[in-house]
Amino acid sequence: MTKTSVGIFIFEEVEVLDFAGPYEVFSRTRLKPGIESRRSEDTAPYKVFTVARSDEVVTATGGLKVVPDYGFHDAPPIDLLVVPGGFGTRALLEESTVIEWIQTQAAQVSQLTAVCTGSLLLATAGLLRGRRATTHWGATELLASLDESIQVDRERRVVEDGVVTSAGVSAGIDMAFVVVERMFGRSVADETARYMDYRRP
Amino acid sequence: MTKTSVGIFIFEEVEVLDFAGPYEVFSRTRLKPGIESRRSEDTAPYKVFTVARSDEVVTATGGLKVVPDYGFHDAPPIDLLVVPGGFGTRALLEESTVIEWIQTQAAQVSQLTAVCTGSLLLATAGLLRGRRATTHWGATELLASLDESIQVDRERRVVEDGVVTSAGVSAGIDMAFVVVERMFGRSVADETARYMDYRRP
Numbered sequence: 374m375t376k377t378s379v380g381i382f383i384f385e386e387v388e389v390l391d392f393a394g395p396y397e398v399f400s401r402t403r404l405k406p407g408i409e410s411r412r413s414e415d416t417a418p419y420k421v422f423t424v425a426r427s428d429e430v431v432t433a434t435g436g437l438k439v440v441p442d443y444g445f446h447d448a449p450p451i452d453l454l455v456v457p458g459g460f461g462t463r464a465l466l467e468e469s470t471v472i473e474w475i476q477t478q479a480a481q482v483s484q485l486t487a488v489c490t491g492s493l494l495l496a497t498a499g500l501l502r503g504r505r506a507t508t509h510w511g512a513t514e515l516l517a518s519l520d521e522s523i524q525v526d527r528e529r530r531v532v533e534d535g536v537v538t539s540a541g542v543s544a545g546i547d548m549a550f551v552v553v554e555r556m557f558g559r560s561v562a563d564e565t566a567r568y569m570d571y572r573r574p
Numbered sequence: 575m576t577k578t579s580v581g582i583f584i585f586e587e588v589e590v591l592d593f594a595g596p597y598e599v600f601s602r603t604r605l606k607p608g609i610e611s612r613r614s615e616d617t618a619p620y621k622v623f624t625v626a627r628s629d630e631v632v633t634a635t636g637g638l639k640v641v642p643d644y645g646f647h648d649a650p651p652i653d654l655l656v657v658p659g660g661f662g663t664r665a666l667l668e669e670s671t672v673i674e675w676i677q678t679q680a681a682q683v684s685q686l687t688a689v690c691t692g693s694l695l696l697a698t699a700g701l702l703r704g705r706r707a708t709t710h711w712g713a714t715e716l717l718a719s720l721d722e723s724i725q726v727d728r729e730r731r732v733v734e735d736g737v738v739t740s741a742g743v744s745a746g747i748d749m750a751f752v753v754v755e756r757m758f759g760r761s762v763a764d765e766t767a768r769y770m771d772y773r774r775p
Contacts, residue, residue: 389594389601390594393591393595396636397590400635412661430641435597435622436622437601437640442637509771510771511609543773569591570690571744
């Protein structure tokens with residue numbers, strides 16, 4: 374089967390659960406229910422990989438060290454881009470290489486998503502213009518200040534308005550399930566949550 | 575302040591959220607509330623690191639590549655050991671080097687914990703003898719078969735009986751919060767959950 378490629382952007386001081394939550398959900402989704410189907414990629418609808426600016430090891434918040442699968446220079450085409458958050462996003466708002474890479478990806482992906490303060494990067498890239506969006510509760514004012522046309526939603530955990538954004542950290546798990554449900558239906562999303570022993574809100 | 579060292583064991587085919595969930599919780603806990611306190615380690619009660627058999631890169635389920643902070647040979651003393659699960663646990667049940675390392679650690683840590691099928695490793699190491707414990711819902715019979723003296727709890731997400739074990743994958747987040755709450759109180763645990771936008775069950 375043709376798989377949807379999921380590129381998860383990682384960077385210095387990315388929040389661990391921001392990227393690991395969606396990584397878990399997308400990489401463990403199977404179209405065939407049960408535990409055994411998780412032992413192979415046969416019925417996996419997604420192919421998940423991490424992408425960083427370069428091939429160098431990325432240190433996430435708290436010190437977790439991750440080897441990116443690709444750098445910007447050699448990443449394969451991405452169907453679904455996940456932009457996680459973390460304190461590291463603040464420095465990246467000034468990094469034109471990163472903002473331009475996100476803009477280039479956004480123009481070709483079929484689905485753009487962000488977790489937590491990842492939405493600050495999307496806003497800076499002009500990708501939330503005129504849209505409803507959310508972010509970590511501690512960053513809603515900053516999000517609004519980056520682009521006044523954004524309708525910042527302070528209530529929902531996941532906001533879908535073309536781009537899919539989520540509230541803080543753990544809400545990235547819910548964001549991923551919303552995307553799985555829209556692409557493959559409620560039963561596939563719920564069964565994957567059951568595999569993960571996760572209670573969707 | 576003296577920090578509690580949290581060693582998270584990682585291995586080939588460890589489930590991503592099994593180790594990343596507790597990693598997030600312990601590494602983001604702060605005794606001082608708010609977002610700013612998370613920008614430094616000043617009020618962090620835990621020092622979190624990963625430990626693998628060797629220094630080599632570990633590939634988690636789904637392909638995530640993690641550089642362990644330490645191998646068995648150079649890991650610093652561990653106060654709180656987290657043994658996550660994943661399909662990779664099955665091969666490790668036969669690995670005396672791993673089982674013996676867990677036994678050695680268990681004899682010196684102040685708190686032993688497992689997530690999901692990590693409890694299979696503890697059972698094999700004889701560390702759940704006569705205790706109440708849980709695991710992923712798909713592995714409860716295997717857990718019981720490894721040691722008939724274990725009282726397998728099929729209802730609770732987190733079981734505390736000296737050793738703290740959790741149900742599948744995402745329940746590791748809840749396990750970590752239970753430990754934080756017991757060590758530093760309900761308000762510290764709840765405030766960290768709030769920071770993570772996590773709704774404790």
